[in-house]
Each structure stands twice: as structure tokens, then as C-alpha cells.
Amino acid sequence: MVLETITRRRMIGISAAAAGMALLPLYGRAALEAVTWQGEAMGAQASLVIHHPDRAKAQGLVAATVAEVRRLERIFSLYREDSDLTRLNRQGFLVAPPKELVDILQQSRKVWALTGGAFDPTVQPLWEAYSRHFSTPGASETGPSAKIVGERLGRVGLDRLVCSPERIELPVRGAALTLNGIAQGYVTDRVVELLKAGGIERSMVDMGESRAIGSAPGGRPWRVGISDPLHAETVLKVLEVEDRAVATSSPYGFRFDSEGKFSHIIDPRSGATPQRHASVTVAAGQATIADAFSTAFNLMDTATVATVIGNSEGLEAYLLSHEGKWRHIPARTPVLVSKAL
Template sequence: MISGTMTRRRMIGISAAAAGMALLPFGSMAAVPEAVTWQGEAMGAQASLTIHHPDHSTAEKLAAMVVTEMRRLERIFSLYRDDSDLVLLNRQRFLVAPPKELVEILLLSREAGERTGGAFDPTVQPLWDAYRRHFSTPGASETGPSAEIVRECLARVGLARIACSPDRIELPVPGSALTLNGIAQGYITDKVVDLLRAGGIERSMVDMGESRAIGSAPGGRPWRVGISDPQDSARILKVLEVEDRAVATSSPFGFRFDAEGQFSHIIDPRSGATPQRHAGVTVVAGQAALADALSTAFNLMDAAEIAAVLDGMAGVEAHILSHGGKWARICA
């Protein structure tokens, strides 16, 4: 690990400071008088929180607020909690008076889908379930689910079919389901940043699975975010310097359904295939939710298509890692 550089996807962490206060690096719990620290689990990963503030009680209250917010949003978006609003929506195909955050994230998803020509679509969950069922069946064909099964799943995919309003969310097609795994971590990161800023924090690096910097690092330097090898998280391939920007990374190596690694978790909602065009994609943007969604979609698009999406999106850039280990930077 490069000294002073936060490595992507190693842990969930927040290190924050009010104006004029020092900052501790992630993973360091060294005690200072003004520091309030917390360690636990969030979003299924080990998490740490360090807040520096001249008033200790203010730091304690802010830390408690951040943890409470993480828990609250996790209960809305998680697919792995039976009591989450998303699981309830998928189970009964409607939700009356849904949480405003669920409505907001679906609208953000719709915008990302429109930008990417449908490459980003959270209604892809039926396809994910089909791949999981297929490869968990003993003796399953190495070629993946049949074309017929894929067609049946694609008939349930399409965010435009979802009715979404502050009063009601409805999945009108039987068998349809949502996953927010391609945007929720970024969205939660943005909400935590909003909370920290409202609490007077002027410098922070927030990593909720996706990263977002508030201000500059100690000494007025940019924050350094290390992009790790998708097949070896301990090896950093590239370092990005950011201030007041978010960084999100997606890779087909994150999860594979089959032992041979031919079918990844990044499924094209337009075709039902898992093309694995790139080894990984990192997006830098002003908001973590946007960076998260684009990094997912760009794994399904070639360089020309990515450039077309980014045309006119000032301040947004994509770093594409080829399977041969080469990097390409694309921006407006």
C-alpha cells in the first residue's frame, strides 16, 4: 500500500475534521483529545469512523448521527435484510408511502439509465437470480442459463415500467425485482457527506464502498485514492488525487457466478449477457451516486460509447483498465 493513500474497497471508513483540526489516516485509531472514534459493521463490511472537533461532545453527537444514518439507509436499500423496504417492495411488488430516499434513488437511477442508453438499470435483479440459480444447480451447463430463461427474465427488466411517486412505488410486471447494489453505496456516501458538512466538517474522506472527499487533505494537499488490482486488492495499480470529488470503482472480478469466471455479476440489462469488456472502471464525479452508477454501466460499454456519455459532463472522468493492464482516461 502506498503511504498516505486510501486503497479502494479495503474497508468502510470515515475520517473527518472541523476547520483547523488534524486528521488521522484510515485504520489508525491513535487517540487525540478531540478525536471520537467508532468501529463496527456497516453494509456488511468492517467500518471505522474518526471525527475531530474542538468540542468533544459535538464530535460524539456527530459520530452517533452518522452511525444512525448509515443504519437507517441500510434498512431501506439492503437486499440482505428481510426487514428492508427494498426486500418488501420486491416481495409484494408495491410499496405505499415509500421512504423519500427510495423514491429519490430510483429517480437518480432512471437518469443514469437514460444517460447510458439503458446500460444502468436496477431492474436487472431477475437476471442475477437466474444466473445464481443456474450455477448453484449441480451439473449446470457451463454455457450459463438457456436463451429461453434469459428472454423470460429480460421481459421483466426495464426501469421505465416502474411506477414511482412519493405516494407509491409499483413493479407492475410479475417476477420483476430491483437491486440497488450499483448505486446505493454511492448514494449513502453522499448522504453521510451532507450530514458531516451540516455538522461543520470541512475536511473528510468518506468511504462507504465508494469514496468521496470533502475539501483537501491535511496540509492543503489533494486526497490520494489508490485503485487496487481487481484480482489482488493489496496491489495498487493507479493513484488518483481528488478534492471535493467522489471516486467509484466497478469490476467484473468483484463476483463470478461460475468457477471458470466467464459470467460476472455485472449483467447487461439490455441483452442479459455478462460481456466483461474491461477489467475495471473507475469514475470520478461530483457525487458518489453518479460515479457509482456510471462505473457499473461503463463496464458494459466500449470507449466510444463512454466518451459519448461523458460529452458535456464537465468534471466527470472515467479511468478504464483493460484486461491487458493498460489504462485509458476518458473525459469531456
């Protein structure tokens, strides 16, 4: 049986096949021509299965994929002391930055503009304020003071970031970046490019966000399951996709306080954590775009989300309310396949 349904955020995995090859189960017994790898990538357990008539080619693709993920982690990770992002946050500037860091910030700026600032990687000082507050014994359940939030908001603003191939510079002392709302999508897109260049014509790539290459076996769409934000093992909705990316964000993913009033999705415009939706899933042509918009849409009401989608190309969203109701906002223009079951 072919594994065609990927459940959001359970495990990072790739099942890929060259032209004319059959795909086998991602976590099942592999055929002789399949090359597999298991380990850790992007902070999660990972599994890669590459099917190719040339075993050496398959081995090369597995090795190249793992190496690319490791390389990008050394650029984007907030949790590695030696990453380029960590160095930028520590010293406030970066000379001759990696082209991938410039690229992801340029893409971030486009989403920032389209969402009216709801997506902003410079939100990190606010995240640090919430984290520090709620890790302090006896901290007030009402969250950081208005004075602290206001001071941290003064460090936020992607429009003030200096970004060029020659230099990246943070706007003010104490400013910092996080790419947690876009990096997984970016890594997914880079892996897709690598696999396509290696002759892969069918694949489901999940590097924290999912992106399908072509169709599933039998010419059917790939199936991506959207999990219940409170019970990850339960699939609430299944999307059928071809050559599309899917990303899901939810305030339930992480909450600073025991009562769940303050989530990790912080509005960079106000410093609040409004939790307008239980989860937001976005389908788009690229995982980078889907990832960033799924984060931003959590901070917007339904009408504003619909306006943004109406001004965008090939973007659609599935909003889950806290009462368990779904709202589908379709793309402005038709896409190949992207429907819910």
C-alpha cells in the same frame, strides 16, 4: 503520519476534522479530541474517526453517522427481510415509500437514460437466474438457457417502473430491483451531507465508494488508490481528488462460475455478461453518480463511454483493459483536482 490514501474496497472508513483541526491516521492512535467508532456498516468492517474541538459534538456526529447508515440500510438492503426494498420486491408495490427510495430511483432513471439503459436496477431477475443456474449441481457451463434469459428480460425495464412519492410499483409479476450498483454511493453522499452540516470541512468518506470533503492536511489533494481487480492489496493507480467522489466497479468482483465467464455485472439490455473492461473507475461530484456510471461503463465500449462523458458534466473515467492498459477519458469541463499518478 496522516493517512491520505484510501485503497478501493478494503475497508469502510471516515476520517473527518472540523475547520482548523489536523487529521490523524484513520487506523492509528487518535488524539484526545478524536472520537472513534468501529463496527460493521454496509456489510463491511467500518471505522470512524471524528476530530472536533468540542468532544460532545464529535460524539454526536459519530452517533448520527452510524444511525444514518443503519437507517439507509433498512431502506436499500437486499439482504434484510425487513428492508423497504425487500418488501417492494416481495409484494410488487410499496405505498408511501421512503423519500430516499424515491430519490435514488429518480437518480437511477437519469443514469439509465444517459447510458441507453446500460444502468438499470430492474436487472435483479437476471441476476437471480444466473445465481440459481450456477448453484444447481451439474449446471451447464454455458449458463442459463436462452429461453430463461429471454423470459427474465421480459421483467426488466426501468422505463416501466411506476415511481412517485405516493407509490412505487414494479412493472410485471416477478420483476425485482437491486440497488447494489448505486446504494453505496448514495449512502456516502448522505454521510457527507451530515458531516458538512456538523461543521466538518476536511474528510475522506468511504462507505463502499469514496468522496472527499475539501483537501487533505497541508492543502494537498486526497489520494485514492485503485486496486488491481485480481489482487486487492496491490494499488495500480492513485488518483488525487478534492471535493470529488470516486467509484470502481469490476467484473472480477464476483463471478458465478468457476471459469469466470459470467460476472455479476449483467447487461440489462441483452442478459449477457460481456466483461468489456477489467475495471472501471469514475470520478464525479457525487458518489451516487460515480457509483452508477462505474457500473454502466463496464457494459460499454470505450467509444460509447467517451460519448456519454462528453454529454455529461464533470464526469471522467479510467478504464483498465484485461491486458493491463489504462485509458483516461477526461471530463468535458475542467474540475478542481482529479488527476492520476
